[in-house]
Amino acid sequence: MTDVIIIGAGPAGLSAAIYVQRAGKHAVCLEALTVGGQIVNTPEIENYPGIKKTSGFEFSMGLYEQATELGAEVIYEKAVRIASAGEISAENIPELSDIQGEDPGKIFIVETESGKKMAARAVIIATGAKNRHLGIDREEELIGKGVSYCATCDGAFFKGKDVAVNGGGNTALEDALFLTNYCNKVYIIHRREGFRGEPKNLEAVKKKDNIEFVLNSTVVGLKGEKSLEAVITKDKNTEELREIPVSGLFIAIGQEPDNAAFGNVAELDGAGYVNADESCNTKTPGIFVAGDCRTKQVRQLTTAASDGAVAALAACAYIG
């Protein structure tokens, strides 16, 4: 049995793993996709104290190596349920043979999408957040065929082409700047006049002569047979529709949590984030939460890492 199962190997989860290992306990991180989470796609990090400049990939690999060299394990499985050992019969499940005779009220079983069951004395939910989708017709069908949620991953496929970025936050502005390196023209489609992204990013975008702003507008349609050929925008004020020929649409309209599977052990707020106290305790003793997936004001790399430390120390104190 593991001391602490950490669901998610992003900055919060891996920071938690480092602290669990250094507290003399064993941590297993379950990761559904990529180590590093969302930050792995960020080209430049300039706001992590003590590191003047690095890339998201380099930062993620550093975290991964630090955690695993301390003895943490990372297993590529998607966690789909947390149950107490009392709810699941450990009989006939070989991987749970070592919990026989233990107090089932003090053990959690984490089930994965592939059907694995793993036991732990404490669990930290560090699932981060996933890219928000527009929810318009053909969006899902055109993913990988012009529709993307990651400019740094897919930008190079659009060399010399016209593309659009949707959103008005730092991600959208940085994506647009990044895409100007490859693309002929970049449209920034944003639903308001004002931008949520930092003035420094907005100034940099305004200096580019191959960026056109399409403001007060939303993307309402996608055209193209086998791949994206144009986006249809709607002006919020005039209701006018405009067809913009592009072969790429980079959707950067923020993130949303993916915690619905854990609503049985943790209280979720209206938007699906996990409610917790200052020590990252959820409503269930032994279940903790760290990083972007919890209710909070500021979601940054630094706050994810600090949550990881707090949740890990709380989990280790709980185990005793």
Ligand code: NAP
């Ligand atoms: P964000 O700051 O939440 O911005 C999302 C943008 O998408 C907003 O402009 C929002 O419009 C728009 N939007 C939301 N839902 C929409 C919808 N359904 N249709 C159309 N537009 C929609 O998200 P983000 O840019 O991904 O950034 C997330 C966090 O990471 C932020 O704290 C950000 O500062 C941080 N970040 C930091 C860096 C950096 O420091 N280098 C880089 C990237 C991200 P409204 O403004 O009208 O709400």
